[in-house]
Amino acid sequence: MAQKGFLIDMDGVIYRGSEPIPGAVEFINSLREKGYPFLFLTNNSQRTPRDVSYKLRKLGFNVTDEDIFTCAMATARYLASRKEHGTAYVIGEGGLLTELHNVGYSIVDDHPDYVIIGEGRTIMLESVDKAINMIMNGSKLIATNLDPNCPVGNGKYRAGCGAFVAMLEFATGKQAFSVGKPSPVMMRMARKILQLSTDETIMIGDTMTTDILGAGSMGFTTVLTLSGVTKESDLDQFGYAPDFIIKSVKDLLDEELFSKVLYKQHEPILTVA
Missing domain, CATH: 3.40.50.1000 (HAD superfamily/HAD-like)
Structure with a gap:
């Protein structure tokens, strides 16, 4: 069988x-x-597998960190397969940054190989402007996912990764490559x-x-x-x-x-x- x-x-x-x-x-x-x-x-690229599995165990699920696979993990592994020990400018949070460090990537503020966009609750226009200039100067645009919005409970939503990616694509004329579902x-x-x-x-x-x-x-x-x-x-x-x-x-x-x-x-x- x-x-x-x-x-x-x-x-x-x-x-x-x-x-x-x-x-x-x-x-x-x-x-x-x-x-x-x-x-x-x-x-969701914000949280690490440990964070996610902790939440699930609190809800009663019999799970471990190894049972979780995030779009941040997929993104980091994909980029590492394309370019070892690369550099990235990241608009995102801890889950994405952790996974990039895990595959040997360095987070930089100048001339990165990739500009990577993930979920973020505190995205600033200053970061977006920096990303636009980096992309215009040759950095490749990567999205952890293209979800336009994210549910936050009680029937409410916030802007998702895809919304910010669309803004960068429109501003630069460059198309992002998305790794998530x-x-x-x-x-x-x-x-x-x-x-x-x-x-x-x-x-x-x-x-x-x-x-x-x-x-x-x-x-x-x-x-x-x-x-x-x-x-x-x-x-x-x-x-x-x-x-x-x-x-x-x-x-x-x-x-x-x-x-x-x-x-x-x-x-x-x-x-x-």
């Missing part, structure tokens, strides 16, 4: 704000007990961490334009949960579809449905004559 494993988004999938989604703790803990490998994927760079790295093949990988997410698009493009089995940002009525807006739609991960505690997801046993969404 082929091994199966899971890539799992977090906000809207296993928790909302500071509360776990009902059934999520039981589902994640059951994966651990049954021996199915899993990895949490997040487009739905980029195949992050998806492929995550699959390899779990040591799975394409047909052994299952993605559970709540966002069509990142989780489902990225995983579907890679050929992974895709499970959309309606416990987050996507509503079932939204699906008509997209030219692609998930393999499975569930109300929440609690549904996957049902052994029959879980087995169907494992082996991709479902009626085809589109039938071509």
Whole structure:
């Protein structure tokens, strides 16, 4: 029997704000007990894996630092594979800076190889102006992700990484390269961490334009949960579809449905004559 494993988004999938989604703790803990490998994927570059795993453990999840893969980690590893011991000017926070240091990058204020944009709650126009000039003088623009906004709880949002990237692209006429979901760079790295093949990988997410698009493009089995940002009525807006739609991960505690997801046993969404 082929091994199966899971890539799992977090906000809207296993928790909302500071509360776990009902059934999520039981589902994640059951994966651990049954021996199915899993990895949490997040487009939030602010926090380190240790910070994220600490939050999850406080919510009751049986996880470790090694169960977390952030877009900051993906970005740092990608850049290290392109240029060893490079330099970067960073608009972002501790999670991104830590990962760049981990791969041997130096953070500089003058003539960097890369200008890297991540999430930030205290982004200043002075930093943006410096980034614009660096990009105009040849530094390459890298985005940890292109999410236009980020939920902050209570139905409120703040500007996401993608909003600041769009401003820099417009100001410089240069296009950013993004490493986070739905980029195949992050998806492929995550699959390899779990040591799975394409047909052994299952993605559970709540966002069509990142989780489902990225995983579907890679050929992974895709499970959309309606416990987050996507509503079932939204699906008509997209030219692609998930393999499975569930109300929440609690549904996957049902052994029959879980087995169907494992082996991709479902009626085809589109039938071509």
